[in-house]
Amino acid sequence: MASYTVAHAPGFVANDAPRIVTQRFDHPDSYTLERYLATGGYEGIRAALGRSPQDVHSEVRDATLLGRGGAGFPAGVKWGFCPPGVWPRYLVVNGDESEPGTYKDRLLMELDPHQLIEGCLIACYAVGLSQCFLYIRGEMVLAQERVAQALNDAYAAGWVGRNICGTEFSVDIVLHSGAGAYVVGEETALIESLEGNRGMPRLKPPFFPAAVGLYGQPTIVNNVETLANLPWILRHGASAFTAIGTPTSPGTRMVAVSGHVNRAGVYEITNGTTTFRDLIYGDDYCGGLRPGRELKAFVPGGGSAPWFTPAQLDLPFEASQIGPQGSMLGSGAVMVMDDTTDIPAAALTLTKFYAHESCGKCVPCREGATWLERILRRVCNGTGTPRDLDLLFEVGATISPGEFPHAGVPERGLEPKPFPYQMTTICFVGPSAYAPVHSAMTLFPEEFTARVAPNAHLDAQVAPGGSVNGGPISEVAVRV
Amino acid sequence: MSFFSDENRAITREIIGRYPKPRSAMIPLLHLAQSQAGWVSNEAMVEIGELVGTTSVEVLGTCSFYEMFKREPVGKYLVNVCVTMSCALAGAGELMHHAEERLGVRAGGTTPDGMFTLAPAECQAACTEAPCLQVNYRYRYRMDTEQFDQLIDDLAAGALDREIPSHGTTARIRQHIPPDRAVGAVPPSGVHDAPVWLAPSNGAAGGAG
Numbered sequence: 001m002a003s004y005t006v007a008h009a010p011g012f013v014a015n016d017a018p019r020i021v022t023q024r025f026d027h028p029d030s031y032t033l034e035r036y037l038a039t040g041g042y043e044g045i046r047a048a049l050g051r052s053p054q055d056v057h058s059e060v061r062d063a064t065l066l067g068r069g070g071a072g073f074p075a076g077v078k079w080g081f082c083p084p085g086v087w088p089r090y091l092v093v094n095g096d097e098s099e100p101g102t103y104k105d106r107l108l109m110e111l112d113p114h115q116l117i118e119g120c121l122i123a124c125y126a127v128g129l130s131q132c133f134l135y136i137r138g139e140m141v142l143a144q145e146r147v148a149q150a151l152n153d154a155y156a157a158g159w160v161g162r163n164i165c166g167t168e169f170s171v172d173i174v175l176h177s178g179a180g181a182y183v184v185g186e187e188t189a190l191i192e193s194l195e196g197n198r199g200m201p202r203l204k205p206p207f208f209p210a211a212v213g214l215y216g217q218p219t220i221v222n223n224v225e226t227l228a229n230l231p232w233i234l235r236h237g238a239s240a241f242t243a244i245g246t247p248t249s250p251g252t253r254m255v256a257v258s259g260h261v262n263r264a265g266v267y268e269i270t271n272g273t274t275t276f277r278d279l280i281y282g283d284d285y286c287g288g289l290r291p292g293r294e295l296k297a298f299v300p301g302g303g304s305a306p307w308f309t310p311a312q313l314d315l316p317f318e319a320s321q322i323g324p325q326g327s328m329l330g331s332g333a334v335m336v337m338d339d340t341t342d343i344p345a346a347a348l349t350l351t352k353f354y355a356h357e358s359c360g361k362c363v364p365c366r367e368g369a370t371w372l373e374r375i376l377r378r379v380c381n382g383t384g385t386p387r388d389l390d391l392l393f394e395v396g397a398t399i400s401p402g403e404f405p406h407a408g409v410p411e412r413g414l415e416p417k418p419f420p421y422q423m424t425t426i427c428f429v430g431p432s433a434y435a436p437v438h439s440a441m442t443l444f445p446e447e448f449t450a451r452v453a454p455n456a457h458l459d460a461q462v463a464p465g466g467s468v469n470g471g472p473i474s475e476v477a478v479r480v
Numbered sequence: 481m482s483f484f485s486d487e488n489r490a491i492t493r494e495i496i497g498r499y500p501k502p503r504s505a506m507i508p509l510l511h512l513a514q515s516q517a518g519w520v521s522n523e524a525m526v527e528i529g530e531l532v533g534t535t536s537v538e539v540l541g542t543c544s545f546y547e548m549f550k551r552e553p554v555g556k557y558l559v560n561v562c563v564t565m566s567c568a569l570a571g572a573g574e575l576m577h578h579a580e581e582r583l584g585v586r587a588g589g590t591t592p593d594g595m596f597t598l599a600p601a602e603c604q605a606a607c608t609e610a611p612c613l614q615v616n617y618r619y620r621y622r623m624d625t626e627q628f629d630q631l632i633d634d635l636a637a638g639a640l641d642r643e644i645p646s647h648g649t650t651a652r653i654r655q656h657i658p659p660d661r662a663v664g665a666v667p668p669s670g671v672h673d674a675p676v677w678l679a680p681s682n683g684a685a686g687g688a689g
Binding site: 151 | 498501503504506510541545549561564565572576604606607610614618619621658664668673674676
């Protein structure tokens with residue numbers, strides 16, 4: 001199997017594996033309407049319009065298209081949760097990609113915006129959604145420009161707006177740019193933001209978006225990559241889709257692999273069968289670690305996911321197998337750490353992210369994430385005491401009571417604790433702040449005990465900045 | 481005296497008209513205000529409140545939640561260095577320290593000439609191209625300290641003016657819905673029935689799902 005890098009798509013690496021959502025990435029003009037139409041574009045919505053909405057919905061349900069945003073819930077089932085007879089219904093597209101390590105929705109928006117637009121049309125037609133809001137992360141300026149241009153072209157050509165393809169199907173798609181807030185990737189916070197408010201999550205129940213969403217109306221919130229699969233499914237049929245991958249995880253998914261690998265990249269992999277070993281060591285994927293280095297640990301599904309070690313390398317991208325082993329596939333982001341990695345410092349780079357991004361609504365997250373960061377920082381600085389290590393677990397337990405999910409450690413006889421976790425917060429930001437701390441301390445306890453000493457905190461007055469590996473630790477940037 | 485220029489006032493009307501409820505236009509209008517002035521002033525927030533039918537303090541509440549809105553002037557170029565895990569594993573800590581030394585300001589600070597504001601940023605979705613940074617939200621990938629110095633020199637010399645507009649301007653292509661193609665936004669209270677393509681006459685009674 002050969003692999004190559006597509007020049008105009010930084011990070012994307014193509015190989016001979018089946019391609020659904022990245023099929024046009026090789027073309028330098030992949031984002032134009034001309035290229036889209038020349039490569040089967042808008043044939044999916046044409047096919048859909050020739051069938052009843054219920055039929056289209058069934059096709060998507062039969063495809064078992066799992067949501068690609070993080071939770072992995074089947075899109076066709078989610079669509080069915082709208083209460084009958086309540087109108088209007090809305091579609092909100094979650095393009096607020098910001099989970100640490102995740103890089104795929106931005107590529108899909110920059111390189112094939114029409115595919116996303118067509119996916120929106122198919123969803124709106126099938127479920128009777130009368131307006132679509134395409135929420136793109138504020139910092140993604142090129143994605144916003146490409147989608148805006150694509151929408152302008154699609155409106156002018158009659159693919160979006162009134163009486164699409166000469167039928168009674170009419171829908172507006174409104175591009176909406178965010179303004180920088182990780183938590184807005186949570187679907188109820190996204191809706192709050194779209195209503196012009198601070199992006200704070202809502203309680204579920206009652207605010208399950210499919211029932212009570214935007215303006216209190218039934219609202220489908222789907223991830224960009226999820227919707228980008230729809231045109232292919234409508235063109236080729238659900239059975240062609242389920243022929244790829246496994247019955248419980250069909251199709252493909254985009255995965256970004258970053259960190260200490262030879263060829264960090266975004267890969268479209270076959271769902272359910274590709275393993276982490278294929279991805280990290282395969283010649284058609286990352287080609288192993290930097291010369292002379294060994295794998296120490298990896299984050300399998302974005303910054304919120306509990307970590308894995310080489311013992312879990314042979315697990316496939318199949319949610320039903322990852323959960324019992326103590327983690328999640330999340331948003332398709334693998335971050336690889338080799339044997340040079342300072343594990344407590346690496347955990348700190350994630351925990352401080354969640355502490356920074358906590359919206360402040362739930363006390364355990366707002367206070368707890370902040371304290372996790374502060375305590376972990378002093379452990380990294382060499383001014384932590386043994387008591388601090390207990391304190392990290394105690395603070396974590398106020399956010400997520402009970403045993404937190406973790407991978408198994410065969411050499412220590414430690415069994416995995418399956419996903420999911422309990423939580424005292426409305427959304428997943430709080431437990432996500434704890435996940436890296438808990439994983440690092442459970443899988444590599446010796447790196448923490450070696451860093452602390454009784455009375456070490458007294459040194460804090462002498463050296464407030466502390467040091468790791470001989471260099472200063474800045475408040476904002478951590479040397480790993 | 482209105483805050484928005486005449487040209488931007490027309491854009492505010494177009495933006496507000498796209499939403500079933502005007503308040504949804506709040507964040508887009510804050511972006512528009514920032515593109516006009518480089519930051520978001522109290523004046524701008526008062527006017528946005530009037531435009532979307534809410535109080536200025538509600539606008540401040542929303543504005544202050546989001547990282548991208550600056551309520552005081554920042555440098556012409558906002559340099560956001562990603563410091564989250566993938567970039568940290570690739571040396572973002574060193575890059576940030578170098579940036580502080582090169583620009584002579586601590587993270588969060590602005591150079592005395594008003595050219596550069598240096599800020600730490602969280603994951604920018606370019607993790608395979610680490611370490612990365614953004615200048616006014618335009619990416620620079622796989623940065624090392626030499627490239628950083630070159631970038632700062634180029635920006636100071638105006639060599640990147642075409643590619644990177646001054647702070648406040650984000651996307652330079654706007655969505656424009658032609659009136660003859662628009663379905664039009666309706667307040668949710670004005671809709672009681674299923675969309676016409678789901679109606680019984682189209683052989684699709686009730687509602688999908």
